[in-house]
Structure formats: structure tokens, C-alpha cells
Amino acid sequence: MKKSLLVLPALLSFALTACTGTEVTSNPDDKPAASKGQEPPPKAQGARARIGDTITLNSGEDGLKLEVTVVKAVSSAKPKDEFNVPEPGHRFVAVQIRLKNVGSTTYDDSPGNGAHLIDDEDQQYDEALSEIALGASIGTSVKLAPGSSRKGYLVFSVPKKTKLSKFQFTLDSGFGPQVGEWLLR
Incomplete structure (x- = not known):
């Protein structure tokens, strides 16, 4: 009986946390002005993030x-070597991302856990953990102190005829309170 009384508060806490919901945002941050004294041009109402745009995401961690x-996004990326090849009928797609810690706490996560590609039929693809000839992967374990940044590729294996539509990224290994969404075309 005592054990169940101790477990009950933990379960309630988990349930309340899980029910808070996730916000999907595709609104890009305002870009900095080209020179001193100039205001950046205002974003069009309802503008959607695209390749080159930045979205600031909050974590569930204070x-x-x-x-x-x-x-950048590369629709057909060559494997790094003969051992890292997509399965028959598939191709590698690579999305290069830059992460910059603008918070006050260290980021320590695996970016691929919160990354997804979505095609024009609303099917979702997870990271393939493969290496490509274009350049370095962002890595499976990234630690960023406040003010630090990291850039690298996330690789996905998708059917050859798939038409990609969006890229999504979430902090906290995919369990963060916000999902950033970029259009790929």
C-alpha cells in the first residue's frame, strides 16, 4: 500500500506533463538588419520558415x-563509402542544420532523435544514422554550452520517388514543447 502511495504522485506528474501539448511553429525569426540603424524588413503575415531561416525553440528544461x-537540404546525397548505402529502392536525403545555444543552460542531446522529414503525402521519416560524402554529421551526442553552436548533416533514407515537403525539429529528444517546421520547396 505504501509503495502505491509513493508511485501515485509520480504518475500524476507524468500524466500532467504529457498532457500539456506541443506547439508546432513555422514562423521564422526576424533576420538581423543588413547595417547599423536599419530595421529588418517585417515578415509577411503567416510567412513560413524555409531553407536558410532560423526558428528559436524552447526546451522543457528551464x-x-x-x-x-x-x-541546406540535399535531395539525393551520396553515401560516404560502400558500407553506408541506402536499402534498395531508397536514397539518402541530407539536411544540414546549425544549432546555437541562446539559453542559459547547456544543451546535451541527440539532435536526430527530434528530427523528421515529411513528404507530400504526409508520411514521416526518421533519421537513418548514416554518413554521406557531403560533409560531417551533426553527431549523435551534442553538448553546447550557452553561446556555442554546432553545424552538421542529418541523414534520412526515403523511397526514391518520394517528394519531400517539410523538415521538423524538436528539442528534448523529440519531446520538447515546441516543434520547428521548415518548408523544403
Whole structure:
């Protein structure tokens, strides 16, 4: 009986945390002005983030906030070597991202856990953990002190005829309170 009384508060806490919901945002941050004294041009109402745009995401952890930029997307990336190849009928897609810790707490996570590609039929693809010839992976374990940044590729294996539509990224290994969403075309 005593054990069940101790477990009950933990279960209630978990249930309340899980029910708070997740916000999907596709609103890019305002870009800095080109020169001193100039205001950045205002974003059009309802503008959607695209390749090159930055979205600032909050974590469920107090003080953790990252600026996430989709630097580029490559629709058919060559494998790094003959051992890292997509399965038959598939191709590698690579999304290069830049993470910058603009919060007050260290970021310590695996970025691929919170990354997804979505095609034009609303099907979702997870990271493939493969290496490509284009450049370095962002890594499976990234630690960023406040003010630090990291750039690298996330690789996905998708069917060859798939038309990609969006890239999504979430902090906290995919369990964060916000999901950033970028259009890929």
C-alpha cells in the first residue's frame, strides 16, 4: 500500500506533463538588419520558415533555448563509402542544420532523435544514422554550452520517388514543447 502511495504522485506528474501539448511553429525569426540603424524588413503575415531561416525553440528544461537554422537540404546525397548505402529502392536525403545555444543552460542531446522529414503525402521519416560524402554529421551526442553552436548533416533514407515537403525539429529528444517546421520547396 505504501509503495502505491509513493508511485501515485509520480504518475500524476507524468500524466500532467504529457498532457500539456506541443506547439508546432513555422514562423521564422526576424533576420538581423543588413547595417547599423536599419530595421529588418517585417515578415509577411503567416510567412513560413524555409531553407536558410532560423526558428528559436524552447526546451522543457528551464533556461534551455536553441536557435535552429536549416542551412541546406540535399535531395539525393551520396553515401560516404560502400558500407553506408541506402536499402534498395531508397536514397539518402541530407539536411544540414546549425544549432546555437541562446539559453542559459547547456544543451546535451541527440539532435536526430527530434528530427523528421515529411513528404507530400504526409508520411514521416526518421533519421537513418548514416554518413554521406557531403560533409560531417551533426553527431549523435551534442553538448553546447550557452553561446556555442554546432553545424552538421542529418541523414534520412526515403523511397526514391518520394517528394519531400517539410523538415521538423524538436528539442528534448523529440519531446520538447515546441516543434520547428521548415518548408523544403
